[in-house]
Amino acid sequence: MKKSYWLLKTEPDEWSWTDQIREGSKGAEWNGVRNFQAAKNLRNMKMGERCFFYHTGKQKCIVGIVQVTKEAFLDSTDKTKKFVAIKVRALYPLKREVGLQEIKKDKDFRDFSLVRQSRLSVMKVDLKYWKKICKIGKV
Numbered sequence: 001m002k003k004s005y006w007l008l009k010t011e012p013d014e015w016s017w018t019d020q021i022r023e024g025s026k027g028a029e030w031n032g033v034r035n036f037q038a039a040k041n042l043r044n045m046k047m048g049e050r051c052f053f054y055h056t057g058k059q060k061c062i063v064g065i066v067q068v069t070k071e072a073f074l075d076s077t078d079k080t081k082k083f084v085a086i087k088v089r090a091l092y093p094l095k096r097e098v099g100l101q102e103i104k105k106d107k108d109f110r111d112f113s114l115v116r117q118s119r120l121s122v123m124k125v126d127l128k129y130w131k132k133i134c135k136i137g138k139v
Helices: 019-020 036-044 100-105 125-135
Strands: 004-008 029-031 052-056 061-076 084-099 123-127
Touching: 019 052, 019 061, 019 084, 036 084, 036 123, 052 084, 084 100, 084 125, 100 123, 123 125
Parallel strands: 004 052
Antiparallel strands: 004 123, 029 084, 052 061, 061 084
């Protein structure tokens, strides 16, 4: 079965790459997603799939890669019981962070969800974009 790749956005003041690293091999619950399209993407993630870890806010850049260690389950922070969370663990940082402005300037990324649906917090990443970002990020 074909693996999918993803991008997870976080506000570094709330949950940063450093926080994710601190959780070690046990990983951490990726919760708090309250958008139905983003939640659907969480439900579609499978064990072992990889995700870019993206800092929003002032930084707006991809800083690392995490791996799904537990598939969708009820989000412990959702009192309505409508939304799900996943569990991820940090794999490694990008040797060079890849910023949103750099991505937007590259015409090869014009159809990338990060450019087209900039408000979406959890998105699928086509393999061609995954490979190119990994190359730019020196991983």
